[in-house]
Amino acid sequence: MVQAADDVYLALQRELFHEARLLSAADYDGWVSMLADNIKYSMDMPQRRFIEDKSNDRAPKKTPIFDDDMAALKMRIERFKTGFVWAENPINSIRHIISNVEVFETKTDNEFTVYSIMEVHRSRLDAERKRLTAGRKDLWQVSETGYKLVKRTATLDDGVVLDSNMNFFF
Amino acid sequence: MSKLDDLIDFKTGRQKRVIYSDPDIYEQELEKIFARSWLFVAHVCQIKEPGDFIRTFMGEDEVLVVRQKDGGVKAFLNSCTHRGNRLCKADHGNKKTFVCNYHGWGFGTDGALNGVPLEKEAYYNKLDKGKFGLIEVAQIKNYKGLIFATFDEEAPSLEEYLGEMKWYLDSWLDAMPEGTELIGTAMKVELPVNWKLPVENVSGDGYHLGWAHAGAMTVTSSLTVGGLEVGNTGTDNDGAVSVAGLNGHTVLAALDGQSGYGFYPDPTIPLQYLKDNRETVIGRLGKYRGEHLWGSQINLTIFPNLQMLPGLNWFRIYHPKGPGKFEMWTWAMVDKEMSDELKQMILDNVSRTFGPAGLFDNDDGDNLQAITEQSRGWRTRQMDVYTNMAIGGEQTRDEMPGVVSDGLVCEQNQRYVYRRWLEMMNADSWADIPNYNSLEEARATEGK
Numbered sequence: 001m002v003q004a005a006d007d008v009y010l011a012l013q014r015e016l017f018h019e020a021r022l023l024s025a026a027d028y029d030g031w032v033s034m035l036a037d038n039i040k041y042s043m044d045m046p047q048r049r050f051i052e053d054k055s056n057d058r059a060p061k062k063t064p065i066f067d068d069d070m071a072a073l074k075m076r077i078e079r080f081k082t083g084f085v086w087a088e089n090p091i092n093s094i095r096h097i098i099s100n101v102e103v104f105e106t107k108t109d110n111e112f113t114v115y116s117i118m119e120v121h122r123s124r125l126d127a128e129r130k131r132l133t134a135g136r137k138d139l140w141q142v143s144e145t146g147y148k149l150v151k152r153t154a155t156l157d158d159g160v161v162l163d164s165n166m167n168f169f170f
Numbered sequence: 171m172s173k174l175d176d177l178i179d180f181k182t183g184r185q186k187r188v189i190y191s192d193p194d195i196y197e198q199e200l201e202k203i204f205a206r207s208w209l210f211v212a213h214v215c216q217i218k219e220p221g222d223f224i225r226t227f228m229g230e231d232e233v234l235v236v237r238q239k240d241g242g243v244k245a246f247l248n249s250c251t252h253r254g255n256r257l258c259k260a261d262h263g264n265k266k267t268f269v270c271n272y273h274g275w276g277f278g279t280d281g282a283l284n285g286v287p288l289e290k291e292a293y294y295n296k297l298d299k300g301k302f303g304l305i306e307v308a309q310i311k312n313y314k315g316l317i318f319a320t321f322d323e324e325a326p327s328l329e330e331y332l333g334e335m336k337w338y339l340d341s342w343l344d345a346m347p348e349g350t351e352l353i354g355t356a357m358k359v360e361l362p363v364n365w366k367l368p369v370e371n372v373s374g375d376g377y378h379l380g381w382a383h384a385g386a387m388t389v390t391s392s393l394t395v396g397g398l399e400v401g402n403t404g405t406d407n408d409g410a411v412s413v414a415g416l417n418g419h420t421v422l423a424a425l426d427g428q429s430g431y432g433f434y435p436d437p438t439i440p441l442q443y444l445k446d447n448r449e450t451v452i453g454r455l456g457k458y459r460g461e462h463l464w465g466s467q468i469n470l471t472i473f474p475n476l477q478m479l480p481g482l483n484w485f486r487i488y489h490p491k492g493p494g495k496f497e498m499w500t501w502a503m504v505d506k507e508m509s510d511e512l513k514q515m516i517l518d519n520v521s522r523t524f525g526p527a528g529l530f531d532n533d534d535g536d537n538l539q540a541i542t543e544q545s546r547g548w549r550t551r552q553m554d555v556y557t558n559m560a561i562g563g564e565q566t567r568d569e570m571p572g573v574v575s576d577g578l579v580c581e582q583n584q585r586y587v588y589r590r591w592l593e594m595m596n597a598d599s600w601a602d603i604p605n606y607n608s609l610e611e612a613r614a615t616e617g618k
Binding site for chain 1: 216218219259260261262263265352353354357359360363384385386389501502517521522526527529531532533535537539
């Protein structure tokens, strides 16, 4: 894999940080403007399997937590906008922390593979605090209006989701 | 009257909040309910070949469910008989031998202790390996693809335990010739909630749909179940029923034969599937179930901790982890005959509506957590909560078994769930637990 040039690396890191700030502020219209129309947005969680396990063909396919196109993402966003999502009122504190950013060239000139690690901190009600981590692999594309996220594949690190809702994006 | 009797009043629909927070009550639940009930442990599709296994829980006890060489199924405590270490850490897989990580004791898929390191040198060949096999459950049985197990030798047969609930279960499990299968892996979520709260919620609480899920209902839009609409205003419940009085098992059902697919962005494909196969199902289940139950939105609760929603196609079990915590495992369950396209559509929909980031599921956690927390304070835990809606509406209907009330907005089912809870908590053995499957039997056994 070929490392992207420094200016591309800086530009994409800037995009990731900007995106994280929009997501933490629940500015979903701003976030959607960073996504390509054909966005493929997915997340799954690990299965605990023996390394030597031979039941691969019989083993079930992993059920995704998210497996969304633009229409599905917009449905989630519309739900937040209804004003009926009681769990998010009062507004909860959330921080999206992005780290370990690496940017690589792809076979296509204007597309880049971006790896990163995301840590989400949520603070709700009184002393309730949750911390979720996930690894992300993105495909970003240069368009006329700047960089757009085309594809994100993430894996949550926990085998059991340790929060009672995922009223946020990662 | 036992001390426990004051916790539940079946007639008036009252529960003491302490049942959601008290550690002593929880300990009794593990013994009197989870150790005596038939609990779901695996779907046959999860363990097809000899050596295939699933790691799961019966109450707080961890068990391995293993397909045998002769095609049978056994379930064992997932604990080495030497020093008690966890035997298997994988969620599922295939094994010829389960070897303990601590000292290397090896157990066959039949649970027999086969290998002991230094058997000659350290045990002088005097270890009676026949006495150290894995501990099996007392009974294990398959009902139309669902494998249940119990730790209680005295428990009635699974058929008797399910009783007339089988009539409703079959409207999914036995509707199509090839039966059902789970697709995808379990979506697992840990919630800081007492385990009974999701059970009562899904068993009978149609009341919360329009309000708690107003946001999700608005964006998925097409759902109108039994006249219930966004905003809690629709209580015209013709065409929907709450059914209980089935040994603690309950049913909440729309009767229109298709509403379950109203949540789908494009219901065309599932509705076509129903249309193409309805005659087959009528042939197998008869006209009433074929027309009114199959394809409808239905909540099925098998006491104490298994729930399935044909129509939305989700299948869920709750594993208790203390009075204020449980793990929820959710799968998509489908008819085997469905096309790959439809199966994928169902899997996507189950994940999107009732997965860890589900549009609907994400509304319930905070409410149920708050109820758990509001049952802990010195003053709040002495207080009551109520399921006193539609008292006196219980009927018998010729076309279906059990105690039937009109509509989905009705708390009859929760009252019966808590009645069963109390019956099991009070009983010294299965001989003291009443058996009822109709209004007449439910009345005759009330308070006995």
